[in-house]
Amino acid sequence: MTTSLNSDPRQDARGGEMTLDFRDLVVKALGDMAQPRFLYKHDYTFLAPDAAINASMTLMSGTSEGVIFTSPTRGDIIAGVASYLASGGPLSGQGLMDVAKEAYIESELATEHFLQPGDRVRHGSSYLGNIEVDVVAVD
Secondary structure, three states: OEEEEOOEEEEEOOHHHOOOOHHHHHHHHHOOOOOOOEEEOOEEEOOOOOOOOOOOOOOOOOOOOOOOOOOOOHHHHHHHHHHHHHOOHHHHOOOHHHHHHHHHHHHHHHOOOOOOOOOEEEEEEOOOEEEEEEOOOOO
C-alpha cells in the first residue's frame, strides 16, 4: 500500500505491517458496546448499534502514523491553554478542550498542514488498485 501527496511519498507499507489486522480491528472497534462512546454531531452514539458489521457498513483500516494526523506538540498544548485563559478561562463558558482544539486546528490550517486546494492524493494497493483524488475548494 502506498500513499503520496503531490507525488511525495507519505506511506509505503505491506498489509502485514498493519498494527491490527481486520479481525483485531473489529474486536477493538466493537468490543466495548456497553454504552455509546463515539462522538457524532455533538452526541455520543454506538459505532454499530447491533455490535456487528452489517451489509450497509464499511470497515476502513486507515493509514499509517503521520500520513494525515500528528498529535499536538507541547507547544500546541501550551498555546491551547493560553488561548483558553485569554478567552476568559472558566468564565468564558467554553471548555478548555474545546478552545484548545479550535486553537490547534487554526494553527494547522495556518501552516497548511491539512490538504489544500490543488493537492493530489494517490493511494495504490496491490489488490484494490489505484485511487487518485484532487482536492478542490468548496464555495
